[in-house]
Amino acid sequence: MAGPRTLHLNAFLYGVGHHSSAWRHPDSAAERLGDIAYFEELARTAERGCLDAVFFADGHSVNPKYTAGTTWFLEPLTALSAMARATERIGLVTTVSASFFTPFHAARMLASLDHISGGRVGANIVTSMFDEEARSHGFDSLPPHAERYARAEEFIEVLCALWDSWDGGVLVDRTGGRFLDSDAIRPIHHRGKHFRVDGPLTVPRCPQGRPVLFQAGASETGRNLAARHAEAVYSVAWDMTAAIEYATDLRARVAAAGRDPGTVAILPGLVTYVGRTEEEAWAKKAELDALLDVDAAVTQLGVFTGQDYTGHDLDAPVADLPPIEEFTGPQGRYATVQRIIETRRPTLRELLGYLAAGGGHATMIGTPESVADSIEEWFTAGACDGFNLMCPAYPDSLDDFVDLVVPELQRRGLFRTEYPGSTLRDSLGLKSI
Template identity: 60%
Template sequence: MAASQSEQRMMHINLFLMGCGHHRAAWRHPQSAVEQLGDIRYYERLAQTAERGKLDAVFFADSNSAGNVSDGSWWYLEPLTAIAAMSRATENIGFISTVSSTFYTPFHAARLVASLDHISGGRIGWNVVTSMFDVEARNHGYEAMPGHAERYRRADEFVQAVLGLWDSWADDALMFDRQGHYADPAKVRPINHKGEFFRVDGPLNVPRPVQGHPVLFQAGASEQGRELAARCAEAIYAVAYDLPAAQSYYRDIKRRVKAAGRDVTVPIMPGLVTYVAPTEAEALAKQRELDELLPSEASLRQLAMFIDQDCSGWDLDAPVPPLPPLEEFSGPQGRYSTILRIIETEQPSLRQLLGRLAAGGGHCSIVGTPGQVADKMEHWFNNDGADGFNLMPPSLPSGIEDFVEQVVPELQRRGVFRTEYQGHTLRSHLGLARPE
């Protein structure tokens, strides 16, 4: 099972930026940055910290609803506008924005992301999601979310239209010929897309992005999600609670990519929650400190959302009641299967389950010294578990500062993480070729 470590293969690491951190109670900490969530300088400083650590990119999730506002801030600044500013406060690090294929039109999405790729000098990625919740759908004209299969058919068509629009200007279309043409009309072509969901004539009104295509990220645990990833994803944000789960997903996706006839590396980057400190005891204390800030009511509401049933009456100190099997669950599959796995392998009390879910929602967690964190990351990296990680610091900015100051030097010493950027585009950080 152990793969030999090539000298060239390097980990990819993103900072998954979320409010005051991924632990739901992080904002309650006396030193949290909760008052700064509307201040772009807070986001710029986080990006600068991640860049100091030579990370590949800053990753944004997104939602189209406000969520439960009493629990904490899930959204404040909108990612695309925030990224435009953050890219100007940095020089090398990439930025990945989630954009929903269910709520945008391909023309807007292609244009906004292409414009960001120009503004940032080629440092943008697009995480395509189909969105999930009826509360989001009802902000965009639907009564409820379209079904899972329809959303994925739409996403597939959406991606094809966006890629077509990015290619609607040839790389050498711009002539700047002061006596003749600004651009060569023969190299700026309509795409005339007509499909089940979209009509988009094109061409785009933004010349071809610096990277050709901004990097296409995807995450999806369902059959349709994996198939979409196999066909078009260039990098993947995965959810894996432990190494066996990570390996199963990793090998399945690599197999599917190959089966789809694609001869490409598709870096797979599971989410990773780390509590890191010079000693294990200090790291455990950091975790406990956040867990103790957690109000159980809000956590129960979050769990209810994940499992799509009311659990407000459940006993916190009793075992979690049995849940329907995965195949009977119609919501997002990845997180639900993780919850089933935690229950199956650990038989936690409801309170213990909430603790697990409060930071990172069932992603892998590591609590320990820089050496312990690096050990586990390397173990996954060398054993078909991951090509890198999407860091989900429980609290921000401290969580990313800890990681950059303590874990990054350890990974660099071990030769598995870059000590300098080798290029200036996200595509170059991820080792991806520029599409023709």
Template identity: 60%
Template sequence: MRQLHLNLFIYTCGHHRAAWRHPDSPVERLGDVRYYEELAQSAERAKLDAIFFADGQYFGNVEDGPQWFLEPLTLLGPLARATEKIGLISTVSSTFQTPFNAARMLASLDHISGGRVAWNVVTSMYDVEARNHGYESMPDHAWRYERAVEFIESAKKLWDSWSDQAMVLDRQGAYADANQVKPILHQGTHFLVDGPLTIPRSPQGHPVLFQAGASEQGRHVAAQLAEAIYAVAYDLPAAQEYYRDVKRRILEAGRGVDVPIMPGLVTYVASTHDEALRKQRELDELLPTQTSLRQLGMFVGQDCTAWELDAPVPKLKPLEEFTGPKGRYSTILRIIETENPTVRQLLGRLAAGGGHCTMVGTPDSIADRMEHWFRNEGADGFNLMPPALPYSFNDFAEQVIPVLQQRGLFRTEYTGNTLRDHLGLTRPQA
């Protein structure tokens, strides 16, 4: 029976930008590995497929709150030792990493974890990141995606440079069969990689490849190479458009495999709808007003600093008349049309997940909506983005997951040991 896939996206004190300001936030513990071990263990008790870490190559305004702290690949090592079954996913920038270094680190983590590692390949976006890595500005979009494809292909060749039968371990003879360990001799536009890798083939063969991209090139790469996909969708129609388009591309690519698509999901859960709204409002009220209004002004292309917080959002220009970035602006228009929020509520929605779907309500009502997406070509699962950690995730794990399990929509126990097992993916052979 088809079931949901669920990952926990761990981000500082939570995905709401004001979560760190809450008196019960773990902001003092962001450098303490035990904080992340506890979150990983909670996610494993809930039988989630994996935990996921994003990564950034610069820090914005340090007064606004935490963005990054521990480097995620480094963090996965102790988390692999603190858990037994749950998958471990880290973002890797193909713009700034090299295939040999990334492939070696990921294969090492796959060995350490017993086959539970995945990498989320991104191309990075901002000039300020580029200047931390020797570029004057960020290379153009096409160049970055071309490099990403070659990066992925080179890493996969490196993982295949040791066959599954390479290890001999004959104390009177050979450590490994030289005929089963081959250089890759890759010469491409962006990389020169001789190989072989310095570490034998890992338990999963290849760490699982996640990818997230909504652009035309991003969708193409996802369809050609990704084994699981992160998506952004504000509502079900947006989710269905992306889901149907990418699934069609996967079939046209001749892959014939099941590639799970997992949109981001922000949830506020409580025993009553009013109590869930109170939890949402509690975080929204912690937002610094003027900073948030200035940021909203950047998104909508006008001065918002005099807007009344608890009044409806003033009328905005139609999308076709807006000259700035249209993706986020379009999402803002849809939020206003669908939810009719006050200015304060809009700031809160943008502060917690941005364009990702937000569900506020009781365990049953949230499970209903998740099931509706799942059964109507909106999602194969979700990348959970709790607004406040660990509290919002604990609410979801303790209240929503039992409902999903009762409906047969989510596992009650792990049936395998590797992340490929959890996701229903086959192991590449070499």
């Protein structure tokens, strides 16, 4: 009989924190972004808190004119290989672009990392966003949205076929002189619109069968791709209402695809500022917000909303935005800013601070008990199956969550006190494939 439903928690590792000005803090680790020991320390902290996984996003371009914030540094699969040796149970999830990788290349690297880590790997399959990234890979621009997702669909199918091309296969029969069982290894002979792959993979079957597939698409096409293939989904929701709408929609799509919605973990991003008192928590946020490049942030807010805030008093409330139907730019970010204004009634300074850390993901500020109250409310309402933690400042914000919030969640029976097994599939309650 299955035990009670419990939370899933990932730590989204990003530079020295998700607050865009965290690197400017005098105690930040900004000089250590190329030091793998720094990321190993973060992974061990997450593992100490029994978190399911650490997660790296990825990008394939850099704007050298943007000097006010940190950028990409270590390639994620390389970094995770080192982090696998520094940890024992924590999952290791990396972003893989279906637009730039070939399935064989990705399958081989991910399977290798799964062996290195003893079965702890997950892959967040994305289609990438920027033409600058495409120009790093020999293209003039990204293909249209629909074409990218069609390629991603085929990419996932080939990826899984390659992982399944071995049924065991390694005999090591010294007496009989056979290292391989040829009957357990088979080509896949894939012929599709985007890929031609004979196979089999050059890496034997993964310890957990296949790495866990994650997805983060918010569009109609992205949600349908997630419904068909994802085993966990990273989502964006500023408040519980938006989270419930997304979770309800995605679970219906998963069911329509013939899959059990209970086997797909929905994990919205979550920014937390935690203090032993409410005042301490808000002071931590204010300390980071004070480092923000206000002029750049105001300009960016204007792009998001189509409004001119250059003459707006930073400490005066922000007025409601016009109806979203009147905005011709990207709808998602506009809707998020609109929700923040309607639910928090922030001053301009406060709004810029919310957007600086997480860009509109759920934000919880307070004591361990009050943050745990909010997490429990979302979880029991069915708004999510857990969260993808987007700590404003590493390592301090992750230490705060692990040392203060996790024990409170454990006390309430909402989160594990030890790992249930050795693989990421074990931690997520998924069957080996």
